[in-house]
Amino acid sequence: MIQSHVFISSQPSAVGPAAVLEFWAQALTSQPLWHKERANLCLMDHLCQAAFQFNQEDCVQKVLYQQHKNALGYHCDKGLLSSLVSWIVAGNITPSFIEGNGNPTQVWFAWTILNMESIFEEDSQLRRVVERELVSNPFTPEQALKKAQSQLKLPIVPSLQRLLIYRWAHQALVTPADHPLLPLIWQKFFLLYLHRPGPQYGLPVDGCIGKRFFQSPAHLSLLGDLKQRLIEAADFHHSASKALGVDSPGSSSENLVDRASTQANHLTSPELHKELVRLFNMYVLWLEEESFQKGDMYIPSLPKQYDAHRLAKVMQNQQDLWIEFVNVERIQYEFQEALDFWFQVQVETHIASSAASTQTDFTNPMLAKERIISGLKVYDAPQSSLPLQPMKAPVPLISSASLVSPSEAKALTRATLRILQQQAKSAALWESQQVAFNNEILDTLPKFYTNREEQVIIPLECRGSSGKSCQGPSLVTVQFEGKYKNEAVGQQLHVLEKEVKQLQAEATKPPSLSVVEAAVHMENFITALINLYKHQSVPGIHRVGINLFFAVVEFVCDETQRHPPTRQFFTSCIEILGQVFIAGTKSECKPVLQTILKNRRLCTLLSPYFTPVASPEEFVYLYEKVVSFLSDDNSDVIFMLLTKASDFIHSIPTYMTALCR
Structure with missing residues (x-):
């Protein structure tokens, strides 16, 4: 449909293909993240192909250029721009409409995007400054890029991987060998690789700039991949020419320039294969020739396989595309095929x-x-419609009946709390085993090496003197303590280290799904219970909250206090339940005190919710209970509880005044 629209607009007295191409480009790029939709990219690929065929790529590039600037943060609010700059400085890859290093399927789209990004790179003068720094100073590409950023003070500077010389190289690697644009993609790469920027900056004519971009091992490997890809492309077209009955490319003595000037703008398929073999072989020679990078080569003296005329144009950065190597017949055929299908x-x-x-x-x-x-x-x-697949909720839903029924709530929460307590006990067991292994290793290590008394007889040579010979060497006995390695102990240490690694691997595994489910389920239950208690007056719900508080307290043990995640979870549950259901509740002062006195380690957890001021009638009893429990080993607990009693004593005048009224 799009191609037929473009075709009709190109007829006489029509609006022209430029307006239609710009309309469709704006329509296809109007949605957020449009470049991530595969169907959208397919349409954009056909649109870019039509723009190339009608020589109207500028109108599509104009739309994409504005989209590219918006994606980089230009014309956006300062907050977005600042965040994007910090994101780039952190070393991330600059965003692009091409995912990854290249696009092997939508090559027309990739061609348009890279040409658009090339315009952006030139407009920002980034390429010019980077090349100048590489020519003038012994910088790496990374250093030259940072220098260019500081000089130009650009708000957005692409990362090294987004420089166009690398982008064209990667796109050339992934483009199919029979694609019509492949020769032009390689031409774009060599325009950057064989560029001689010396005279442009007032410097003497020197070698090409390309090798300075390929200094690291990764980039040197990329050069090897490029050479291999060129050889494969030449072999592909050589095989195609053989299949079509074309003679070997070496049999013709005509120069590539002469053939380009005498033939039409496009060649027939057999001849095109033959010319492409020569072109890709020429590219291989250009890539391999080290003298181009040193600047000590006289170009007119090169053999004809190098095509000195084209080489000079490339080194002079002449941007005219070599359309004679593009299979225009195939492009027209594909376009006409799409039109015929749509009209049918x-x-x-x-x-x-x-x-x-x-x-x-x-x-x-x-x-x-x-x-x-x-x-x-x-x-x-x-x-x-697609059949609905029954999905099991990852966490069981909280039923309304369980929120108002103490028995159901107790059974539900105890099962959940038991899972969390078991996780804490497992962690405590792993900790104990780790300590035991460490102690055993520390006890065993001193036995690994021992000193043994040994005796060695050392012969000392006698050379004689004054013509007298010696009867033999002197034998000296040396006694010492030598280091001895106990192999049995070494084997024991090896077994211990292996067991420690297994234990650590087991202990560092993520918690099982049942533990996560239990924690989330408990949190959901408490949240639903409190929301229902605050917003609706449901009978019995307060008692459910009180029972839940003491149920959580019941599951607090030494293991749960030693395991930080479980300790934090239980503490949070006790805190929220105590604040809502326990603190200030008259009937719960006595049970809370009894729980604290029964288990002193819970005093820190429960003392904030022990509020004797809420039960003046029981204050004397509670005070007597606390005082009678006083002993030398629990003075800290008694002190915490007596501070609660002092709060009540300070409130007595206010309480008596209220009674008198």
């Missing part, structure tokens, strides 16, 4: 609608339903 669909639809209209009486109002149904039959039948 239109004709079939028109015939079907005409046939339906001849069989239907449009004058009879009683046949309106039949006319509508016959009109709908022209189109494809709608697909049925």
Whole structure:
């Protein structure tokens, strides 16, 4: 449809293809993240192909150029721009409409995007400054890029991977060998690789700039991949020319320039394969020739395989595309094929609608339903909806009955709390095992090496003197303590280290899904209970909250206090339940005190919710209970509880005043 629209607009007295191409480019790029939709990219690829065929790429590039600037943060608010700059400085890859290093499927789209990014790179003068720094100083590409950023003070500077010389290289690697744009993509790469920027900056004529961009091992490997890809492309077209009955490319003595000037703008397929073999072989020579990078080569003296005329144009940065190497016939054929298919669909639809209209009486109002149904039959039948797959909730839902029934709430929460407590006990067991292993290793290590008393007889040579010979060497006995390695102990240490690694691997595994489910389920239950308690006056819900508080307290043990995640979870549950259901509740002062006195380690957890001021009638009893519990080993607990009693004593005058009134 899009291509037919472009074709019709190119006819005489029509609006022209430029307006239509710009319209569709704006329509296809109007949605956020449009470049991530595969169907959208396919349409953009066909649109870019039509723009290339009608020589109207500028109108599409103009739309994409503005989209590119917006994506980089230009014309946006300062907050977005600042965040994007910090994101780039952090070393991330600059965003692009091409995912990854290249696009092997939408090559026309990639061609348009890279040309657009090349315009952006030139407009910002980034390429010019980077090349100048590489020529003037012994910088790496990374250093030259940072220097260019500081000089130009650009708000957005692409990362190294987004420089166009690398972008064209990667796109050339992934473009299929038979794609019409492949020769032009390689031409774009060599325009950057064989550029001689010396005279441009007032410097003497020197070698090409390309090798300075390929200094790191990764980039040197990329050069090897480029050479291999060129050889594969030449072999592909050589095989194609053989299959079409074309002679070997070496059999012709005509120069590539002469053939380009004598033939039409595009070649027939057999001849094109032959010329492409020569072109890719020429590219291989250009890539391999080290003298181009040093500047000590006299170009006119090169053999004809180098095509000195084209090489000089490339080194002078002449941007004219070599359209004679593009398979224009294939482009026109694909375009015409799409047009024919679209026109055929239109004709079939028109015939079907005409046939339906001849069989239907449009004058009879009683046949309106039949006319509508016959009109709908022209189109494809709608697909049925996808079958619904039953999904199990990752966390069980909280039933309303469990929120008001103490028995159901108790059974539900105890099962959940038991799972969390078991996780804490497992962690405590792993910790104990780790300590035991460490102690055993520390006890075993001193036994690994021991000192043993040894005796060695060392012969000392005697050379004699004054013509007298010696009877033999002197034997010296040396006694010392030597280091001895106990192999049995070493084997024992090896087994211990292996067991420690297994234990650590087990202990560092993420918690099981049942533990996560239990924690989330408990949190959801408490949240639902509190929301229902605050917003609706439901009988019995306060008692459910109180029971839940003491249920959580019951599951607090030494293991849960030693395991930080479980300790934090239990503490949070006790805190929220204590604040809502326990603190200030008259009937719960005595149970809270009894729980604290029964288990002193819970004093820090529960003392904030022990509020004797809420029960003046029981204050004397509670005070006596606290005092009678006083001993030397629990003075800290008694002190915490007596501070609660002092709060009540300070409130007595206010309480008595209220009674008198």
